[in-house]
Amino acid sequence: MKSGANMHLRGVALDMDGLLFDTERIYFQVGQVLMERRGHTFTLELQQKMMGRVGLSAVGQMIDHHQLDDDPVSLLAESDDVYGDLLLGELRPMPGLAEWIERLRTSGLPFGLATSSRRKFVDMILPTTEWSDDLAFALTGDDVTHGKPNPEMYLKAADRLRVSPTEMLVLEDSGNGSKAAVSAGAVTVAVPNEHTRSHVFEDVHLVAESLADPRLWELLPQNTNA
Template sequence: MVIQSYIHPITALPGPAHEQPMPMFPAPDAPIRAVVFDLDGLMVNTEDVYQLVGTELMRRRGKTFDDDLRGAMMGQPAHAALAVAIEWHALTDTLEDLAAESEATFWELVEDKLTTMPGLHELLAAIDELGLRKAIATSGARHYAEELLKRVDLHEHFEFLMTAGDITHGKPHPEIYQKAADKLGLPTAETLVLEDSQNGCKAGVAAGAYTVAVPSSHSADHDFSGAKFVANTLADPRIREVLAG
């Protein structure tokens, strides 16, 4: 019989008597040696921007961009996500035309809307202090991901960037996290995957990584049942507890 070990984080500051401690979570099966980040919605608030893009594109066509459609598109490579929208509303646009319009609208909005997610910089500093490695695995295209990282001055903070062009199967298939671990030269069990979407979490879990969900407001209702735990933000102390071993 295997007995699962658990970590019970210690709260940073004592609170009122009615406050409950954070729930226990399973300890990693192996020491964590690297952290692999998703990008959209996890490191940067692009899901906020895409909400505006989707709303505008559908408005131009007399359609709605509701939560169901947004959820179906989330976590998919760009063209796959747009194909969902075309089928959802039976649009007459070609995939190429809608992709071009979507990209142009996105970069117009990014100028004023893009920002990093709460706790990101502090977590990156903590990872560096522990001497752990960092990589990114995103469903986005390489040119897109590189441009986003440059705009938030994070393009030199990671060992490598794994993108849609490096894989055959998108999330929730585990390929991207398996390849990231291979490139790190580590078993997937020694990697911590941070994801904000259901599809991303499924990919991390299927790859065998220690997977933590960090949902944004756009993915709070996703099914994260496979994740080791659901963090409040990237500043959640449980993430650092796992990294520190």
């Protein structure tokens, strides 16, 4: 496996949900609430379809799956209300997050956020961290027209970093997100969690065990002058 220095990495883009924070657990609770209100069951299968998708596209999967007659905009607003009520009380960092952020800092590479989550929720989460000021950018689902697995998010991330996508390392936890990064041409590392271990991670550079995986850390240079 090539090192980050040998791949000439010049920047890093990070997904958020399921990679940096265990929000997939919260999304599952939201799905359960919404479906119970409608006499249906929220399943892992449905959650998998929704992962990585932006707002209306995500709830569209919910509507199609259960053939609901809900208006997508209204269902999204209801979902946002439930998620917002749960978020800060249920938010948990993924294992190894603090150490990974420190490794990014010591690498000297600029790094930013590229998440399908809505801007208003990112604005709730980032102030709870000690590293939000270190981010070179924060792209959200509100900043793209086409959500993952479309590569738009990561093409924009490379543009924010002012690098070629091939010079950018992307970390993703889901199949949809990894496909978006691979399609953009980025060096893609999948870091699946308990909700996404069954996903297909085709053409990724590495499937890491966690944010603490030494193989992931070795991709980063010690510093940009090394």
